[in-house]
Every structure is written in structure tokens, then in C-alpha cells.
């Protein structure tokens with residue numbers, strides 16, 4: 001079938017707009033699960049796996065391998081320490097939790113009790129899901145600055161909560177709308193879910209914005225769920241404004257952190273939660289029911305990662321500096337390539353993470369349709385903006401986690417395709 005024919009048949013099979021392209025038989029499936037979907041971020045690679053030679057600006061996976069100071073330590077432990085193949089203590093290995101507490105002290109200046117205020121999760125994703133399941137009752141509202149990470153929506157819906165989308169201000173670099181957040185609070189509001197730096201927009205909070213969110217939460221008696229999976233990856237010199245560093249917020253903050261991005265460990269599935277002890281106690285019930293413990297082998301890796309990182313030129317520190325510099329170069333490259341396509345995309349320069357979320361300039365093109373055409377006709381993987389909440393439509397997400405060669409190759413293909421397609425599509 002021709003590329004055009006494949007686009008047409010995938011578009012006509014509307015299931016791609018709902019879930020991973022499978023026909024859905026929802027009889028006898030719980031409403032809770034029937035009501036959620038696999039995010040577009042994960043759908044596109046599934047479709048792309050059938051397109052030979054496609055180059056990815058899609059899923060957020062850095063091109064770098066997990067560094068040797070992690071892998072070598074795990075290999076050694078696999079040979080010498082039989083504990084690595086067994087369940088760990090359910091809240092996580094004590095020595096890892098100790099290291100996490102040191103890390104939070106060093107990076108946020110906060111004193112954390114490793115025994116009661118931390119648990120080690122299966123990626124930050126499980127920490128976020130656990131937080132939401134623990135806090136949100138049926139009908140509770142969670143404010144979500146949006147466009148937002150797709151899985152946050154599904155997690156709230158799974159808990160039978162109501163995501164209340166508060167649009168980010170696109171023309172001001174996807175700035176958070178503090179007045180809009182305050183206006184959106186109702187008696188049913190339970191929490192504000194803040195991703196910082198943000199996926200998919202690449203926006204990052206300033207210290208004043210973080211403080212204003214904290215003040216709103218305190219004034220209106222709300223929890224703040226902070227997704228800080230990209231905390232190390234802020235490009236402007238003032239750095240990351242962590243909500244976890246605001247001491248007044250401590251009793252109402254649930255923060256999720258990740259080893260996935262900072263140490264290129266996306267497949268290891270290890271992250272952690274920092275929260276008040278009475279919340280951790282409750283979340284651990286969910287963790288026990290769904291996961292028992294984070295993978296022990298990955299906890300060994302996480303421990304090695306943190307032990308190599310001391311804030312003073314340790315191997316881990318040097319790795320992170322190189323990673324951030326490389327991603328910053330890729331950010332500039334990506335923005336430069338987008339500048340050459342003004343009749344197709346307009347964009348706000350990302351300040352954090354490794355995503356850019358351009359607006360689709362030609363009117364009336366649905367983001368899923370554009371993503372499918374890019375996939376089947378240009379052989380470039382992207383993620384449609386419609387997967388990132390209601391304000392995501394009309395945009396497309398590109399990741400610049402890939403190598404410079406991949407980024408150049410992808411944009412060469414898009415340019416060639418756009419000139420052939422006559423842009424007006």
C-alpha cells in the first residue's frame with residue numbers, strides 16, 4: 001500500500017484516536033479502566049514499529065546509555081550479592097533511601113527522614129499514580145496546568161477524579177496562569193498537579209511562580225503533587241525552582257522524582273516519592289498491592305548513581321553536566337531547524353526538559369492527522385498535541401532526546417516532505 005493509502009486507512013480506522021490501534025471490546029471491562037486510554041506518547045512508537053526506517057522525534061528517551069558507574073556496580077553485585085535477585089524491603093532499600101535523603105538535602109536544602117518520608121517506586125510514574133490514588137476520591141478535582149503530560153490525566157481519571165485543565169499562557173512561553181489557577185479552585189479541589197520542568201511544553205517555573213503556587217495551596221488548603229522527573233534539566237541560569245524546597249509546603253507536598261532521565265535509566269523503572277510520613281504510610285498500601293517493591297536490581301543501580309554524585313565533581317556530577325550540555329546543544333539545533341519551517345510551525349523556546357511543542361501554523365490540520373502523515377509519508381515519529389489535554393490540539397510534540405544526526409535527519413525529511421506536500425497539505 002502507498003504511504004498515502006496507509007495514512008488514509010489508519011485515519012479511517014478511528015481506533016487510533018482512542019487507544020493503541022486495537023479494536024476495543026469494552027463489555028465486562030470496569031468503567032474505571034474503560035474510561036482511560038494508552039497515551040499518544042506510547043501509541044506512536046507502536047504504530048512506528050511497523051514503519052521501516054522511521055526516525056524518532058517521538059518518545060522522551062535520551063540517546064545516551066546508562067553510564068558505567070551504574071552498570072558496572074550492578075554487574076558486580078549480580079556476581080557477588082545474592083540479595084540483588086530478591087525482593088527488597090517494601091518501601092525500598094534503606095541505604096538507597098539514605099542516599100536519596102542526602103541528595104535532597106544537597107539539591108534542595110531540606111532535611112528528610114529517610115525512614116518515614118521517602119519510598120522507592122517503580123519509576124516516578126508509580127509514585128504519581130500512588131499519590132493520586134491515595135488522595136483523590138470520586139469526583140474530587142485536580143487542577144492541571146495544561147497542555148500536560150498525558151499520563152497525569154489517565155491517573156486522575158483512573159482514581160475517578162476530575163482533571164480541571166488550566167491553560168498555560170502559550171504566547172508567554174507557556175507560562176503558568178496563576179490567576180487562572182486561583183479562579184479554578186472550588187470546594188471539590190483536592191490538589192494541584194504541577195510538572196516542573198513541563199512535558200510537553202518545555203516550560204519551567206520561576207522561583208516566584210513556585211512560591212505563588214505554594215501560597216495558593218496553603219491559602220485554599222490543597223495538596224500539591226509535584227512531578228519533578230526533569231529537575232536536573234533546566235537551561236536558564238537561575239536553575240530549577242523545586243517545590244520541594246519550599247518548607248512551608250512540606251505538610252501538603254507529595255513530590256515524585258525519577259532516575260530515568262538524569263541517569264538515562266528509563267528502562268530500569270526506578271524513582272521515588274518524598275511526602276509527609278502519614279501520606280507515605282498510606283501510599284505504601286497502594287505500592288504493596290500493585291508492585292510489592294521497586295525492582296531490587298534497579299535500586300542497586302540507583303544507589304550506585306547517587307553514590308557517584310556528590311555535588312563536587314563526582315563521576316555522576318560530570319555525567320550530568322555532559323548530559324545537560326549535549327541536550328542544550330540539541331535544543332538549539334532543534335529550534336534552529338524549526339526556524340526554517342515558519343509556514344508549518346511556530347514555537348516557544350523550551351526552558352527545560354527535552355521537548356518542544358510547536359503550534360501547527362496551517363489552519364484546520366488536526367494534530368493526529370499531521371503526526372500520521374509525518375510518520376507514513378516523511379517517516380518521522382512525533383506525538384500529536386491532542387494527547388496532552390484539551391489545549392494540546394493544534395500542536396505537535398517533538399523530543400530532542402535523540403542524537404544531532406537523528407534530529408538533522410528528521411528535519412531534513414520534514415522539510416523535503418513539506419515542500420512536496422505544498423505545506424497547505
Ligand SMILES: Cc1ncc(COP(=O)(O)O)c(C=O)c1O
Pocket residue numbers: 060122123124125126149195198199227229257258259260266269270271
Ligand atoms: C513529566 C513526566 N513525568 C513522569 C514520567 C515518568 O518517568 P519514570 O520513568 O520515572 O516513570 C515521564 C516520562 O517521560 C515524564 O515525562
